[in-house]
Amino acid sequence: MDKKMLTIDLNSQVMIDKAEKDGVETMYDRKLAMKAQCGFGLQGNCCRICGMGPCRITPKTPRGLCGADEHTIVGRNFARMVAGGTAAHSDHARDLAHTMALSSRDGNYKIREEGKLIELAKEWDVATEGRDIYDIAHEVAEIGLMEFGKPYGVSRLLKNAPKQRQQVWKDYEIEPRAIDREIATIMHSTHIGCTSDLDSLIHMSLRTSMADGWAGSMIGTRFSDILFGTPIPRQTEANLGVLEQTKVNIVLHGHEPTLSEMIVLASEDPELVALAKEMGAEGINLAGMCCTGNEVTMRHGVRIAGDFHQQELAIITGAVEAVIVDVQCIFPALAKVADCYHTKFITTSPKAKITGSTYIEFKEEEALAIAKEIVKEAVLNFKNRDQEKVLIPELKSSATVGYSVDAIIPQLDRVVNSHIDPTGTVKPLVDCLKSGVLRGAAGVVGCNNAKGVSNEAHVTIMKELIKNDIIVVTTGCGAQAAAKFGLMDKDAAKKYAGKGLATVCELVDIPPVLHMGSCVDISRILDLVAACAKNLDMDMSDIPVVGIAPEWMSEKAVAIGCYVVASGIDTYLGIMPPITGSSRAVEILTEGLKDKVGASFTVNENCHELAATIISDIEKKRVHFEKLV
Template sequence: NIYEKNTITEDGQLMLKKAEKDQIETVWDRYQAQLPQCGYCEMGLSCRVCNMGPCRVDPFGEGPQKGVCGADADIIVARNLGRMIAAGAAAHSDHGRDLVEVLENVAEGNAPGYAITDVEKLKQVALDYGINIDEKAPLRIAGELAHAMQGDYGTRKKELTLVKRAPKKRRELWRNAGIMPRGIDRETSEMMHRTHMGVDNGWQSLLLHALRNALSDGWGGSLIATEVSDILFGTPKPTPNTVNIGVLKEDEVNIVVHGHNPVVSEMILQACQEPDLLRMAKEKGAKGINLAGLCCTGSELLMRHGIPVAGNHLMTELVIATGAVEMMLVDYQCIMPSLGTVASCYHTRMISTSDKARFPGMEHREFHPDNSRELARELIREAIENYEQRGQVYIPVEPVQSVGGFSVEAIISALGGTPAPLLEAIKAGKIRGVAGVVGCNNPKIRHDHGHVTLTQRLIENDILVVDTGCAAIATAKAGLKMADAIRYAGPGLKEVCGALGIPPVLHMGSCVDNVRILILASALADALGCDISDLPVAGSAPEWYSEKAVSIGTYFVASGVYTVLGPMPPITGSMNVVKLLTEGLNDVVGAAFAVEPDPEKAALLIRRHIESKRRALGL
């Protein structure tokens, strides 16, 4: 049936049925209504960069082969891809900037409710920035660090500070290829400049700058986002949690946070735990206040506090259709503008919180570092009031157990303080290699099918999987992160994970936390004295949809990680671009992309790649 065709998840199928009954339009309905999607756009062959256009190039060679300005298919495709990467890098990096601003406000005493939680990490990152930390109070270090990080964002000729964490060989490669990232904003701004009509019309030079732009995200904006989040809210440690729509509770006030930046969700969490508000909830007849997450801000809370996650990207409308959510608070990114309409059919109050993100049908209550604590309390009070308005609820499944919180620090500590045991297991062949499975859901792919199937095939074949974002939520829902999930793993991986007491699939966080995978890969490369591109590792994004995912895939490849995409990016209009991205980049950065929508085949590609890297290392 149609429900099973759309999603592999039981909660998704049952909720789709419920949504149909309630006459709720979902992302799948709207996708169907768009079909067939524009073939020119699918191939990247349409251009609306300027007002002499819009233009399109005929892929069959019969109609026009150039836009009004004279741009051919190669230029148009490369320009479009470059702009996708610029948007993705901007999204992650601006998220990072918001955290730096909170750090600055904490240092100045203007952010009640926020604090420095991980002083060790603050000091370590400050040292990376060359800040003298001797005899300085944490708040003073925090102020200096925030200032230094702001410097990384702006115009500068130097290299980004944190690229020093990449292996030496990799940095030399970036310098020689001319793709070493400078300012974080600079690279995005330069991409917008280069893709203006009449600027960079070399498809190769455009794509090289696209690599640099993506690196400014992976080794800049996203890395800052993760590090400052750890400093402010704590570096994750392994924590049990529960996932799927069953984490909502019939007899409690359900509050859901959706979006990305922990700056809002952490304050909501604090408020949900305050005794006077809990008392108030009980007075209203609820057993308590139940906070659950969606998407990446959900993963942020899951990683640090074991807060349950109700679902990933394609589940966000369906969570509201339970009728059990008193309030959903959103910040930014991946929040479908349809959510307000869905909520209008139920009692759910929808709150937007960021000065840069508004949505139809939502009430706007803006969070700033100085008002966050009070505003969070006020909103939770209102959510509790709303409990009385609740109608019938439908929560059709039981939650699934999972373990998350695998920061690099936590992994190294599980290994006994050094990456050596993991390397030994890889050398001995018990673990063949490590694969990152990351990214979104996309209605073009059966929901969660790509993530779960690929992950199963990999762990069966003794490949350790690390995951983030919506992929990480998918495999958790599928039970691959339960303590006893090692029963799904091959014999070697089962033995190693069993001895360490970890699942074969490690939740490393939200999408900005993909940098944790980069740092892990760098640690392995350093320990082996090689480059990241020599390692038996791979990346994949089986169900990606967002511009952020394009930036992530690109910085993975530019960092030396072979990366397999599920859905095809809009580049097939230029064979030159396709060839460069899937083959030519091997000569530039020692890694390239592959595209394979079938996760069974993607698993084979990754296994083949990992085995070839093992052979090259003599393993």
């Protein structure tokens, strides 16, 4: 098979050829080498939870040594994926809460968004009158940190949901308690000899995922906005073509804005810019990758180098002086690829030390100084670039990004600088949904998965949806696919959108696909759907909105899928999760949950069929919706 057929991105195809020529192995080589994947693993019915295993379920051995059947084994594995994903997102949020606790008027981390802090303080019953903004910030940070380990009570963010949805959570008993507690409970309950009941394992998975969506991720986004500013629309470009021949190229990859914000500052430092010129470069060019890329493009318009599947390919351009990473979604392979070029692969987090990388530990207390040290490493490395090994592919697309809820609402309202009123100002959006000018809204999110062709499902599905007047909001690597393929260009509405959506886009001057941020920022999508539902006095499950993860791969994505379903939003996956070993698990997740939370999963690995199903389901949902309005 031709490796290049494994991606639809033309730049990636050029780089796959170059890798071959340079003798560098990439994920695409490893994918072809790994011919058959383990069938038990694919179905989720291999158990390695205790030392008597691994136990694999077959018709001849229908139970593990302890007697666990396929339903128990699949359920436990699934629950552990949710726990892993919730842990990753929430630990990211915890770091931001610690950063807010450190914030000070003359320190590296300041309060940028006082209004948002005060709004949150009021929500959390923190006194604001006559107090120093930093005292308020520190108290809010402390309360945020308590959400991780408080001994009693449930997430304090649940009350942002419509009351109907809160009741569903109460009745089904999935209101999450402290975030760490939910994760620990899953690890405990899936230990050998605890929960074997599948319904209970799935119930637990949903409750834990709620600690991600309606606690960890929400804290992550709110605190990031308070510290670094709420995104507003801005212009940028995306794809490997944003790397520059004549500048020091730094790729920022990973997740937490605490590091990347400081790198952005450091890269503008006059001394470092002067040093770059001394080295013979014209300046310093930052380019983002994965969710860190999303964070810095949303807040600064930093251009996007690429997505999860392009991390090796960026280095293969031979033009990258440093890849700077913190946590999550970083291929360990980057160390080896970087070795083939002059690129420095710089890890910074004690939570993600990678063999073969250069480790410079990032500490929030000395943030800017360390960021400058890291950028300096990159700048000094420019002289080592081997021009003969450089090939920067040409393509890049322009995109308008930065659509936080706070930006979308006034834009749709055509009122600039309006303050968000969670019940009032979504009216224009709600009216478009009611009248059917917009048939519905879809959140298309998530990763790239080598089980399919990189970017194909994202781009196919998004194009189909907008053609059918379904407005798309996106985060994560889905957002990067949209940006790379021109779907975030304001001209995209004319080219690809149906008549209704195109009219709305032209009227309010937005692209048909809106970039809402990183994966953690899916909390923004929850806020938006909740605001629409409240405006209509409906449950979130009553309105024609869907969640889609066409190319998901991470445990975080599994947690996200679960909390989106738990929020009453039907969720469509383009990759089958490892659950097919249990017919009952499939039945509960794709059907049974409907009765409990008003939504469920649909899976189809054919993206054309999946798009058609989504469109027809949205139309079905409209019938119900139109009766209610």
